[in-house]
Amino acid sequence: MTDQVTINPIVLQRADPCVLRHxxxxxxxGSHPRYDRIVLRRADRLxxxxxxxxxTVWTKHATGPQSQLIWAPEIHRVDGAWYIYYAAAPVDHGTVDAPSENETFNHRIFVLENTAEDPFDGEWVERGQVDTGWESFALDATSVVIDGAQYLVWAQQDLTVRGHSNLYIARMSTPWTLATPAVELTRPEFDWEIEGFWVNEGPSVLVRGGRVFLTYSGAATGVDYAMGVLTADADADLLDPASWTKSAQPVFVSDPSVGQYGPGHNSFTETPDGDAVLVYHARTYTEISGDPLWDPNRHARAQVLPFDADxxxxxxTPVPDTRPTPTSTEVLPADGAF
Structure with a gap:
């Protein structure tokens, strides 16, 4: 296995990081701290x-359902084209300050497509909202292709279920259209998932060694934010909830010994040698001034993910920083100078 990533954070002030190696x-x-655009970067090394x-490849609309709080973009490559899944809300997006149990934001999931060979060239075309089967708070879509079938996994609120969001899966007929009804895989139930808010969100999928690992994040986005995991056999029916086993305990949590708090909303990539890499965000402090939504200092981090003999x-646990990080709430320029 290759060495750990040598510099962390890999990108400052970009939460909900998604890294694709192609x-x-x-x-x-990742989420820009002003929540008004979708950005891309590329490099040969993390x-x-x-x-x-x-x-910036896309900016929010002036009005309508994509005019506020652009969250958690993910870039994917499917059938020779590029896709970005993201969540957006109308200007009247719901209550920002301390939403109650069933009073949340008003996001929906949307898709951009670019058929150019280079995602920095060509045109990013809006393919519109993903119809998940019902209208409610929906966000954090991720995509994976397994045995030639594309799946979408996302977080959405069911007003008949206590909490803000559960995780769902469906097979897709196109990268912006579901082919099957949504199937619930997990809802907030354990103590660690309901600290502050009742949340299952930020799913990501890793297929490795004949198994599918579906990670997600729970709790409010401060120090209690943590990652959980569901596991299934890769040849199982992934649309059957019985195929999945959910860990009762979080698998990745805050570590005060290295000054990392609230790790979560992860993605997966790989090293040039094919080793799995866990990408996530975390803060370096626990005291947040004002609304945590507008604190920009969730930084993107990465570390090689080892596996046991089985x-x-x-x-x-999160790795310590090797790059200076800001603590003020000022949004840095794109080059991170401060």
Missing amino acids: EGTYYFT EDLQAAEEV GSPLWG
Whole structure:
């Protein structure tokens, strides 16, 4: 196995990080702290993403359902085209300050497509909202292709279920259209998932050694934020909830000994040698001034994910910083100078 990523954070002030390695290049996107745009970076090494040029490929609308709080973009490559899944809300997006049990934001899931060979070229075309089967708070879509079938996994609120969001899966007929009804895989139930808010969100999928590991994040986005995991056999019916086993305990949590708090909303990529890499965000402090939504200092981090002899991930703990990080609430320029 290769060494750990040598520089962390890999990108400052970009929460909900998504990294895709394609033909030797790392493509990065994440939530911009102003929540008004979708950005991309690329580099040959994860350590070089911070210094990489950041390009805005899409900006929020002036009005309508995509005019506020652009969250958690993910970049994917499917059938020779590029896709970005993201969540957006109308200006009248719901209660920002301390939403009650069933009073949340008003996000929906949307898709951009680019058929150019280079995602920094060509045109990003809006393919519209993903029809998940019902209208409610929906966000954090991720996609995976397994045995030729594309699946979407996302978080959404069911007003008949206590909490803000559960996780669902469906097979897709196109990268913006579901082919099957949504199937609930998990809802907030354990103590660690309901600290502050009742949340299951931020799913990501890793297929390794004949198994599918579906990670997600729970609780409010401060120090209690943590990652859980569901596991299934890769040849099982992934649309059957019985195929999945859910860990009762979080697998990746805050570590005060290295000054990392609220790790979560992860994605997976790989090293040039094919080792799995866990990408996630975390803060370096616990005291937040004002609304945590507008604190920009959830930084993107990455570390190699080892496995035991049975092929199970050894999740470990967040790595310490090796790059200076800001603590003020000022949004840095794209190059991260401060």
